Amino acid sequence: MKLFPTLRLAALVCGFAVAAHAQDLSSFEKRITTKVLPNGLTLIVCERPEAPVFSYFTIVDAGDANDPDGQSGLAHMFEHLAFKGTKDIGTTNYTAEKVALDKVEQTYAAYDEEYRKRVGRDEAKLKTLHAAFEVAQADAQKYVVPNQFTEIAEANGATGLNAQTSLDDTQYFWSMPSNRLQLWAYMESDRIANPVPREFYKERDVVMEERRMRTDSSPIGRMVEQFLATAYVAHPYHRPNVGWMSELSQISATEAAAFHQIYYVPSNIVIAVAGDVKAEEVMPVLEKYFGQIPTGPKPEEMSTVEPPQIAEKSVILKEQVQPLYLEGYHKPDYRDPDDAVYDAIQDIFSNGRTSRLYRSLVRDQQISAQAEGFSGFPGNKYPGLFAFFAVPNPGHTPTEMRAAIHKEIDKLKTTDVTDDELAMFKTRARADLLRGLGDNQGLAEQLAIYQMRYGDWRELFNQLKKIDAVSKADIRRVANKTFVDTNRTYAMVEFQPPNPGAVQQTQGGAQ
Amino acid sequence: MNRTSFHCTSSIPTSFSKVCHPERSAKGATSKDLLFARIAVTLGLAVLLFPQAGHAQQAQPWTQIPIPPLHPFHPQQPKRIELKNGLVILLEEDHELPFINGSIEIRGGSRDEPASKAGLVDLYSDAWRTSGTASKDGDTLDDLLEAKAAKVETGGDVDSTSVSWSCLKKDEDLVFGIAVDLLQHPDFKQEKLMLAKQQAAASIVRRNDDASGIAEREAAKLVYGPNSPYTREPELATIKAVTLDDLKQWHDKTIVPNNIIIGVEGDFDAAAMEKTLRDVFENLPRGAAWPKPAGDFSGPKPGVYVVDKTDVNQSNVNIVGLGTLRNNPDYFALSVMNEIFSGGFGSRLFQDVRTKQGLAYAVGGGYGASYDHPGMFRVIAGTKSATTVKATQSMLAEIGELKTKPFTEDERKRAKDQVLNSFIFNYDTKEKVLAAATRLEFYGYPANFLEKYRDGLEHVTTADLERVAKKYIDPSKVAVLVVGNQQEFGTPLTELGLGKPQAIDITIPGAPQQGMGAPGNDGGEQ
Structure with a gap:
C-alpha cells in the first residue's frame, strides 16, 4: 500500500537550509486551508500557482479489507462502478432507468438464489431465470450513455484519470486545467453521493479479466496470493484485494450499493486539491458541492486483530517459471511508535547500491539479481508484514536466498548499524520529502493520506522528528523483536517443467 | 531517447520481464488494483474525449457550469547554447525547490551495436557507472552520493546512452563533477562487467515467465523482423561475447561533443551554469557525426x-x-x-x-x-x-x-x-x-x-x-x-x-530447462 512512498516524503522540520524556497511547514501552513464540512467531509486546498492546472486526490477510508465475508473484491468492484455515472450523467432518462435497474437486480437475485442451491437446483429453471436476467439487462442498457462520466472529464482536459483500491482504502484522482475546478467538484461530489450501478455485470466481467491478468496468469501474482493467504489466519489481509474468483463472480449491484451506503459517508472521506487555486475563492465552491453529500455515521471499526503467529509457515509453488523467494514477518501498524524504525531498516536493507541486500546478495555473493526488504505489506493501516523478496540468479535457489537474507537479519540483530548508514537514511528521508513537494498530484495525495491517517496533514512534515529519533539501539531492538522464526511465513517458487502431455497436444498450433 | 517503457516495479511487482536495477529502489510495497491499465499510447499525447452531445434527453447540469478563461501561461523555453564543437546545451531555470537535475544525452544506442554482441549497450551503461572513474571506483561513488541523497546514473537505450545527475543545489559542484568525470575518465572494470552480465543473464532466462512481456517482444519481431536492430534480444551467447575492450571502444566512439546534448533544469543561474558547462566542454575536439538510422x-x-x-x-x-x-x-x-x-x-x-x-x-x-x-x-x-x-x-x-x-x-x-x-x-x-x-x-x-x-x-x-x-x-x-x-x-x-x-518458438538459446544450472559464473571471457 502507499502510506509510505511517504517515507520519502517524510518530513522537513529541521531540513536543509531552504529559507530562500520556503518549503517548510510554516510556508505550507500559509498555503494550505483545511475545512471539515458539517456533513463530516474533510477538504484540503493547497495553493501552488506554478501553472494554471490542479490535481485532486480523494481517499475513502475503506478498502477490500472491509469487504463483507463472501464478497471479497467488493470495494474494488465499487471503485469501477464509480466511473459509470450518476443520476444525471450517463443516462438518457434516469427515472425510467431506475425502474429497469431494479428489475435487473430482482432477476439477478432470483437467478442467483437458484444458482447457489446445493440440493435440487433446477437447471431448466436456472436457464429461464438467466434469460430473464439477460432481458432485464438489455432493457436497462437502452438508457445508458456509455462512459459519459469519463468522457466529460477527458473532454475537459482531465489527465492521469484513474483510481485504485488496496486492502486499506480507495483512491480517486486526476489533473485538470484550473478553470475546470467547479466542473470537477460537481462531478466528484455527484458520483460520491449518487453513483448508479449501471452496466454492473459487464463491468464485473472486466474486473474478472483484471484478476486473470494480475493474479491467475502472473507467477508473482499467484505467489503473492498464496503467501498472504498463508501468512494471515484471521485478519482480512489474507484475501486478495481483487477478490477470490468465486466470490468476485457472484457480487451483485445490490451488495455494491450496500457497501456504498456504509462506507462512502462524508466522515470517511478526505479530498485534497493542489495547484493554481485560491482557497478563499474555491472553498465556497467546494463547500457548495461536497456539502450536499448526505451525512452518515462513521463506519464501525473492524474488531479482528491478527493473533500472534506461533509457528513458521510456508508455501511452495511448483511452477514452469524461474525461482523466486518471498518471506514476511508480522509487524505493528503505522501508528506504532517504532514505525520509523521499520522505515530505517527498509532503507538500510534496500535503498540503492549502498544497501546491505544489494551489496551482500547481488554484488558480493552474486546469488541474486534483485533483493529487497520492505515494510508494510500488503498494507499499513492494520498490522502488515515486513517482507523480503529475492530473485535468484541463474544457478541459484530460493533456499540460498533464504539463508543469505537470514544472515543479514542476524547481523542486524547482533551488531549496530554504522553511523553512516543511519545518517544516510535520515538525509534521504528529508531529501525525498522535499523532492515530492514539486508535484501537484503527489502533494494532493500525501496531504489527503496524512489527513486521513493521522487526522492532520502536518504529520507529513512532523514525521521527520520520528525519523531523526531512530537510534542504532532501536534498530537492534526492533530486529530482535520482529525477525524471529515463529513470526515468519515464506513462499518459494520452484521450477517444474510443464506437463509434457499438455505440451505435445498443443504444439502443432490450433486446429 | 525513447524513455517510455522502462518502469520497473520494485518490491513485489505483479509481473516483470526485466530484473530491476537496485537504484530504482524500494517504495512501500503496493498491492493495488487500478481502474484500468494505462497502455502506452504510441502516438503523441494524452488521450481524451468529449461528452456525447447527441443523445442525452434529460437535463445536463454540467453544461451549465461556467468555465472561466484559463490564466495566461507562457512557459519559459530553455536557453539554447550551441558550442563551436557542436555540443548543444539547454538550460531551464526552476527555483521552486533547491534541486538541480541534469542529463547528458549521447547519440548511439542498442540499434547500433553488432548483432553478435547484442546487449553491449546495456552492459556498457551498467558497468560504466558501477565501475566508476580513474580516481574513484563505483562503490566509493555510491557511498559518496547516497550520503548526500544525490544520484549520478548512466543509462542505455535503443538510440542513446546517457549520464544523468540529481542533487541538492548545495552539492552541485561535487555531483556535476562526478558526472563529468564519468564522461571523461571512465574506468571500466572486469568485475563490474561480470556483474552486469550476471544481471543480464538473469533477465534473459526469465524473459518467458511473463506472458505480456512475451507478447510485446514477439509482436515487435513480427513487425520489424526477428533480426532487426530494433527487436533482436540479448542472448546468453551474445552477452558472453562482449569484452571490456568493446565497452571502451563504444565509449571512445560515442563520446564526441557533436553527438551530445546536455539539458539542465533546476535552481541555478543560467549564465553561471552556461559558464560552468563551457569551461568543461568547449575545448573538446569535434568527432565523427553519428550516422542517421537506416x-x-x-x-x-x-x-x-x-x-x-x-x-x-x-x-x-x-x-x-x-x-x-x-x-x-x-x-x-x-x-x-x-x-x-x-x-x-x-x-x-x-x-x-x-x-x-x-x-x-x-x-x-x-x-x-x-x-x-x-x-x-x-x-x-x-x-x-x-x-x-x-x-x-x-x-x-x-x-x-x-x-x-x-x-x-x-x-x-x-x-x-x-x-x-x-x-x-x-x-x-x-x-x-x-x-x-x-x-x-x-x-x-x-x-x-x-x-x-x-x-x-x-x-x-x-x-x-x-x-x-x-x-x-x-x-x-x-x-x-x-x-x-x-x-x-x-x-x-x-x-x-x-x-x-x-x-512461434520462444526457446531461449543456451538456457537450461530447469530453473537452475546455467551461466552463473560464465559471464564471459575470464
Missing part, C-alpha cells in the same frame, strides 16, 4: 501467430502492422484518428471490447509514430482463454471499420477537445518543458513542433480522417499474435480466417 521496414508477414503458454488463463492478443514517423505530414490527422479509435474511455475500441462486451480489462493501442523510424501499429487486449477468438474478431472488426464506418463530426470534435483541453499538461512543469525540448533537439525536429502539432490538430477535418484511414490502415497487412493457453481457446484460431496458426 533500415528496411516492410512490416509483418500477414497471418496468425501463436505462442502456447500452459500456465495462464488469459490470452494476450496483439494485432500489429507498420506505423509511421512523426514528421509525416499526415501525423496530425493520424493522431486524431487514433484518439477516436483507441484514445480513451469513449474510443471505439474501448467502448466495444471493454465496456459493451466486457471482454478485456486491458485494451488499447494505436497507429504509432516514432521520431526517426517507423513506429508500430499495435492493437492489444487481454481476454480469458475461451474468448480469444471472439475478442480478436472484435478488434479486427474495429480496425476494418476505420475504413468503412464514417468518422462523424461529433467524434472529430471530441477527439480534438480532448487533446487541446489537456494540451497544457505537455508543459505544465519545467521538467516537461526541458524534456520536450531535449527530445526535439535530439531528433532534429523544429523547436516549435509542439505548437505546430496543436495547430495541425485544429485543422484536421473528417475528410482528412477518411483519407488517412484509407491510406494507412490495411487489415490485409496485419499480423495477429496470440500468447495464451491453446487448450482452453475453445473456438480454434482458424476461425479468424487468416490461415493456419504458426507457432
Whole structure:
C-alpha cells in the first residue's frame, strides 16, 4: 500500500537550509486551508500557482479489507462502478432507468438464489431465470450513455484519470486545467453521493479479466496470493484485494450499493486539491458541492486483530517459471511508535547500491539479481508484514536466498548499524520529502493520506522528528523483536517443467 | 531517447520481464488494483474525449457550469547554447525547490551495436557507472552520493546512452563533477562487467515467465523482423561475447561533443551554469557525426501467430502492422484518428471490447509514430482463454471499420477537445518543458513542433480522417499474435480466417530447462 512512498516524503522540520524556497511547514501552513464540512467531509486546498492546472486526490477510508465475508473484491468492484455515472450523467432518462435497474437486480437475485442451491437446483429453471436476467439487462442498457462520466472529464482536459483500491482504502484522482475546478467538484461530489450501478455485470466481467491478468496468469501474482493467504489466519489481509474468483463472480449491484451506503459517508472521506487555486475563492465552491453529500455515521471499526503467529509457515509453488523467494514477518501498524524504525531498516536493507541486500546478495555473493526488504505489506493501516523478496540468479535457489537474507537479519540483530548508514537514511528521508513537494498530484495525495491517517496533514512534515529519533539501539531492538522464526511465513517458487502431455497436444498450433 | 517503457516495479511487482536495477529502489510495497491499465499510447499525447452531445434527453447540469478563461501561461523555453564543437546545451531555470537535475544525452544506442554482441549497450551503461572513474571506483561513488541523497546514473537505450545527475543545489559542484568525470575518465572494470552480465543473464532466462512481456517482444519481431536492430534480444551467447575492450571502444566512439546534448533544469543561474558547462566542454575536439538510422521496414508477414503458454488463463492478443514517423505530414490527422479509435474511455475500441462486451480489462493501442523510424501499429487486449477468438474478431472488426464506418463530426470534435483541453499538461512543469525540448533537439525536429502539432490538430477535418484511414490502415497487412493457453481457446484460431496458426518458438538459446544450472559464473571471457 502507499502510506509510505511517504517515507520519502517524510518530513522537513529541521531540513536543509531552504529559507530562500520556503518549503517548510510554516510556508505550507500559509498555503494550505483545511475545512471539515458539517456533513463530516474533510477538504484540503493547497495553493501552488506554478501553472494554471490542479490535481485532486480523494481517499475513502475503506478498502477490500472491509469487504463483507463472501464478497471479497467488493470495494474494488465499487471503485469501477464509480466511473459509470450518476443520476444525471450517463443516462438518457434516469427515472425510467431506475425502474429497469431494479428489475435487473430482482432477476439477478432470483437467478442467483437458484444458482447457489446445493440440493435440487433446477437447471431448466436456472436457464429461464438467466434469460430473464439477460432481458432485464438489455432493457436497462437502452438508457445508458456509455462512459459519459469519463468522457466529460477527458473532454475537459482531465489527465492521469484513474483510481485504485488496496486492502486499506480507495483512491480517486486526476489533473485538470484550473478553470475546470467547479466542473470537477460537481462531478466528484455527484458520483460520491449518487453513483448508479449501471452496466454492473459487464463491468464485473472486466474486473474478472483484471484478476486473470494480475493474479491467475502472473507467477508473482499467484505467489503473492498464496503467501498472504498463508501468512494471515484471521485478519482480512489474507484475501486478495481483487477478490477470490468465486466470490468476485457472484457480487451483485445490490451488495455494491450496500457497501456504498456504509462506507462512502462524508466522515470517511478526505479530498485534497493542489495547484493554481485560491482557497478563499474555491472553498465556497467546494463547500457548495461536497456539502450536499448526505451525512452518515462513521463506519464501525473492524474488531479482528491478527493473533500472534506461533509457528513458521510456508508455501511452495511448483511452477514452469524461474525461482523466486518471498518471506514476511508480522509487524505493528503505522501508528506504532517504532514505525520509523521499520522505515530505517527498509532503507538500510534496500535503498540503492549502498544497501546491505544489494551489496551482500547481488554484488558480493552474486546469488541474486534483485533483493529487497520492505515494510508494510500488503498494507499499513492494520498490522502488515515486513517482507523480503529475492530473485535468484541463474544457478541459484530460493533456499540460498533464504539463508543469505537470514544472515543479514542476524547481523542486524547482533551488531549496530554504522553511523553512516543511519545518517544516510535520515538525509534521504528529508531529501525525498522535499523532492515530492514539486508535484501537484503527489502533494494532493500525501496531504489527503496524512489527513486521513493521522487526522492532520502536518504529520507529513512532523514525521521527520520520528525519523531523526531512530537510534542504532532501536534498530537492534526492533530486529530482535520482529525477525524471529515463529513470526515468519515464506513462499518459494520452484521450477517444474510443464506437463509434457499438455505440451505435445498443443504444439502443432490450433486446429 | 525513447524513455517510455522502462518502469520497473520494485518490491513485489505483479509481473516483470526485466530484473530491476537496485537504484530504482524500494517504495512501500503496493498491492493495488487500478481502474484500468494505462497502455502506452504510441502516438503523441494524452488521450481524451468529449461528452456525447447527441443523445442525452434529460437535463445536463454540467453544461451549465461556467468555465472561466484559463490564466495566461507562457512557459519559459530553455536557453539554447550551441558550442563551436557542436555540443548543444539547454538550460531551464526552476527555483521552486533547491534541486538541480541534469542529463547528458549521447547519440548511439542498442540499434547500433553488432548483432553478435547484442546487449553491449546495456552492459556498457551498467558497468560504466558501477565501475566508476580513474580516481574513484563505483562503490566509493555510491557511498559518496547516497550520503548526500544525490544520484549520478548512466543509462542505455535503443538510440542513446546517457549520464544523468540529481542533487541538492548545495552539492552541485561535487555531483556535476562526478558526472563529468564519468564522461571523461571512465574506468571500466572486469568485475563490474561480470556483474552486469550476471544481471543480464538473469533477465534473459526469465524473459518467458511473463506472458505480456512475451507478447510485446514477439509482436515487435513480427513487425520489424526477428533480426532487426530494433527487436533482436540479448542472448546468453551474445552477452558472453562482449569484452571490456568493446565497452571502451563504444565509449571512445560515442563520446564526441557533436553527438551530445546536455539539458539542465533546476535552481541555478543560467549564465553561471552556461559558464560552468563551457569551461568543461568547449575545448573538446569535434568527432565523427553519428550516422542517421537506416533500415528496411516492410512490416509483418500477414497471418496468425501463436505462442502456447500452459500456465495462464488469459490470452494476450496483439494485432500489429507498420506505423509511421512523426514528421509525416499526415501525423496530425493520424493522431486524431487514433484518439477516436483507441484514445480513451469513449474510443471505439474501448467502448466495444471493454465496456459493451466486457471482454478485456486491458485494451488499447494505436497507429504509432516514432521520431526517426517507423513506429508500430499495435492493437492489444487481454481476454480469458475461451474468448480469444471472439475478442480478436472484435478488434479486427474495429480496425476494418476505420475504413468503412464514417468518422462523424461529433467524434472529430471530441477527439480534438480532448487533446487541446489537456494540451497544457505537455508543459505544465519545467521538467516537461526541458524534456520536450531535449527530445526535439535530439531528433532534429523544429523547436516549435509542439505548437505546430496543436495547430495541425485544429485543422484536421473528417475528410482528412477518411483519407488517412484509407491510406494507412490495411487489415490485409496485419499480423495477429496470440500468447495464451491453446487448450482452453475453445473456438480454434482458424476461425479468424487468416490461415493456419504458426507457432512461434520462444526457446531461449543456451538456457537450461530447469530453473537452475546455467551461466552463473560464465559471464564471459575470464
